[in-house]
Amino acid sequence: MGKSILITGGARSGKSAFAERTVLALGQPATYIATAEAHDDEMQERIARHQARRGAEWKTVAAPLALREALERSDGAGPRLIDCLTLWLSNLIHAERDWDEETDALCALLPKLTAPVVFVTNEVGAGIVPGNALAREFRDASGLMNQRVADACDELWLCVAGHPLKVKPQ
Amino acid sequence: MGKSILITGGARSGKSAFAERTVLALGQPATYIATAEAHDDEMQERIARHQARRGAEWKTVAAPLALREALERSDGAGPRLIDCLTLWLSNLIHAERDWDEETDALCALLPKLTAPVVFVTNEVGAGIVPGNALAREFRDASGLMNQRVADACDELWLCVAGHPLKVKPQ
Amino acid sequence: MGKSILITGGARSGKSAFAERTVLALGQPATYIATAEAHDDEMQERIARHQARRGAEWKTVAAPLALREALERSDGAGPRLIDCLTLWLSNLIHAERDWDEETDALCALLPKLTAPVVFVTNEVGAGIVPGNALAREFRDASGLMNQRVADACDELWLCVAGHPLKVKPQ
Numbered sequence: 001m002g003k004s005i006l007i008t009g010g011a012r013s014g015k016s017a018f019a020e021r022t023v024l025a026l027g028q029p030a031t032y033i034a035t036a037e038a039h040d041d042e043m044q045e046r047i048a049r050h051q052a053r054r055g056a057e058w059k060t061v062a063a064p065l066a067l068r069e070a071l072e073r074s075d076g077a078g079p080r081l082i083d084c085l086t087l088w089l090s091n092l093i094h095a096e097r098d099w100d101e102e103t104d105a106l107c108a109l110l111p112k113l114t115a116p117v118v119f120v121t122n123e124v125g126a127g128i129v130p131g132n133a134l135a136r137e138f139r140d141a142s143g144l145m146n147q148r149v150a151d152a153c154d155e156l157w158l159c160v161a162g163h164p165l166k167v168k169p170q
Numbered sequence: 171m172g173k174s175i176l177i178t179g180g181a182r183s184g185k186s187a188f189a190e191r192t193v194l195a196l197g198q199p200a201t202y203i204a205t206a207e208a209h210d211d212e213m214q215e216r217i218a219r220h221q222a223r224r225g226a227e228w229k230t231v232a233a234p235l236a237l238r239e240a241l242e243r244s245d246g247a248g249p250r251l252i253d254c255l256t257l258w259l260s261n262l263i264h265a266e267r268d269w270d271e272e273t274d275a276l277c278a279l280l281p282k283l284t285a286p287v288v289f290v291t292n293e294v295g296a297g298i299v300p301g302n303a304l305a306r307e308f309r310d311a312s313g314l315m316n317q318r319v320a321d322a323c324d325e326l327w328l329c330v331a332g333h334p335l336k337v338k339p340q
Numbered sequence: 341m342g343k344s345i346l347i348t349g350g351a352r353s354g355k356s357a358f359a360e361r362t363v364l365a366l367g368q369p370a371t372y373i374a375t376a377e378a379h380d381d382e383m384q385e386r387i388a389r390h391q392a393r394r395g396a397e398w399k400t401v402a403a404p405l406a407l408r409e410a411l412e413r414s415d416g417a418g419p420r421l422i423d424c425l426t427l428w429l430s431n432l433i434h435a436e437r438d439w440d441e442e443t444d445a446l447c448a449l450l451p452k453l454t455a456p457v458v459f460v461t462n463e464v465g466a467g468i469v470p471g472n473a474l475a476r477e478f479r480d481a482s483g484l485m486n487q488r489v490a491d492a493c494d495e496l497w498l499c500v501a502g503h504p505l506k507v508k509p510q
Contacts, residue, residue, distance in 0.1 A: 006331065008330065008331055009466075010296065010463060010464075010465030010466035010483065011465030011466075011469075011479050011480065011483055012465055012479070012480050012482070012483020012484050012486075012487065013465060013483055013486075013487070014483075014487050042473070042476075121331075123180060123296075123330075123465075123466040124180075124466070124467060124468050124469070125180030125181030125182055125183060125293075125466070125467075125468075126179075126180035126181075126293040126294070126295070126296035126297065126350065126463075126466035126467060127294060127295075127296060127297020127298065127300075127466060127467020127468060128294050128295075128297060128300050128305050128308065128309050128467065129181075129294070130467075130468050133212070135468045136212075138468065139181050139182070139468050140181065140182050142182070143180065143181055143182020143183055143184075143331075144182050146182075146183075146331040146332070147182065147183070147184050147331050147332035148332075149331075150330075150331035150332050150333060151332060156330065156331055156333055158330050158335075160348065160463075160490075160496065160498050160507045161346065161348055161461075161483075161486040161487050161489075161490035161496055161507070162486070162487035162488075162490050162491060163490055163496055163507045163508045165335070165498075165505070165507055165510075167330045167331070167333045167335055168333045170333075170335075176501065178500065178501055180466065291501075293350060293466075293500075294350075295350030295351030295352055295353060295463075296349075296350035296351075296463040296464070296465070296466035296467060297464060297465075297466060297467020297468065297470075298464050298465075298467060298470050298475045298478065298479050299351075299464070303382070306382075309351050309352070310351065310352050312352070313350065313351055313352020313353055313354075313501075314352050316352075316353075316501040316502070317352065317353070317354050317501050317502035318502075319501075320500075320501035320502050320503060321502060326500065326501055326503055328500050328505075335505070337500045337501070337503045337505055338503045340503075340505075
């Protein structure tokens with residue numbers, strides 16, 4: 001069974017850079033599984049910036065929804081980086097898919113994989129309670145998804161100002 | 171003097187579940203002191219979900235405002251879980267009570283209790299500065315209350331994606 | 341080269357108080373470099389509260405923008421506390437200065453200083469994604485600035501409910 005690692009943190013806390021270093025240390029070639037969809041210019045610019053930072057040792061795959069399929073197809077060919085689960089959750093909700101079931105299925109898949117997996121996710125629940133119900137629901141779903149994936153993973157890290165703190169195992 | 175523990179974290183970071191495990195490990199029967207008031211459906215549903223997770227080993231008491239009285243009355247009959255201080259603060263402010271004095275009185279009570287107490291609270295200050303002054307005031311009050319209760323407690327834990335990080339004692 | 345320390349945390353997490361203790365432990369007299377500008381009553385009241393907590397062992401200097409100059413001028417005369425980088429960033433953006441270049445120049449200055457420096461900054465990226473683009477940009481800029489200053493500093497601490505967690509060095 002391949003090692004599985006969850007990396008969480010606030011916006012711009014250095015999660016992606018730490019995840020990339022972690023994945024490359026686990027082996028090469030590495031597969032970058034992007035869950036982002038380039039809906040607007042702001043997002044397109046962000047994706048381009050992320051790609052520019054990664055070098056030629058990466059193969060990039062897009063999986064806005066079909067994350068499990070991407071993990072199964074890329075299994076056995078080096079470590080995978082999934083960036084990020086928060087966008088995957090957002091995509092699932094917009095597509096009116098059952099994120100609850102999808103999360104369970106993702107967690108159930110992990111012990112069956114042979115190559116390592118590093119997930120990036122976001123802390124979105126440490127601000128003031130959002131005024132609108134949709135944002136509260138998303139914040140709840142994010143936290144619940146993070147908990148379940150963290151349970152299923154071997155390691156959990158929290159990024160703070162670019163530096164990782166190990167949360168699990170203690 | 172009973173041990174006192176403060177557990178903090180963002181929304182859906184696993185604080186309540188960790189607090190429940192911690193309380194049951196401290197002894198039984200346990201008393202659950204709920205500070206929530208079921209004003210609307212969303213909150214009622216949340217309370218019901220929390221109650222369903224807890225089993226028959228819990229006695230439930232409601233204390234939206236009179237938290238000290240609930241702690242004094244339940245003292246000596248096993249550990250107590252207070253879930254949560256953020257709602258208590260919100261209730262005090264809505265009732266136009268002096269949260270500052272109430273917090274000091276709560277902290278002064280702790281060394282006099284004989285049975286253990288586990289408090290749950292929330293991190294609400296790590297997002298962008300809220301646009302309205304009321305939200306900023308609540309965020310400030312929450313942080314100040316958390317600091318004072320953390321000072322008065324023996325232990326302080328931060329929950330991240332369902333996993334506890336010990337902050338105090340180091 | 342003087343030791344450099346970055347202290348981060350959410351609003352009212354005890355960053356300033358911990359920073360003040362840290363600075364006084366590094367030597368005296370200490371210089372307090374304030375980046376706040378007293379634009380309105382709320383901010384004026386906050387500044388007054390901070391000043392009241394500090395004692396006579398502090399010299400206070402205002403540097404809403406010219407932070408590097410303040411660090412150079414005060415170098416050699418005991419430790420400095422910069423409170424806080426988030427307001428400095430906000431001031432730079434409002435003055436239409438290039439925060440990116442200013443941050444690089446600040447980091448480049450650190451190894452040249454002889455007296456210690458303790459920076460306070462804020463976690464603003466762990467809430468729900470803000471609805472307006474300006475807030476998202478500020479949140480991104482804050483996180484990137486924090487990462488770079490953390491890289492340049494010898495130590496990084498995260499404050500949680502008034503208690504510091506060491507993030508770097510591990």
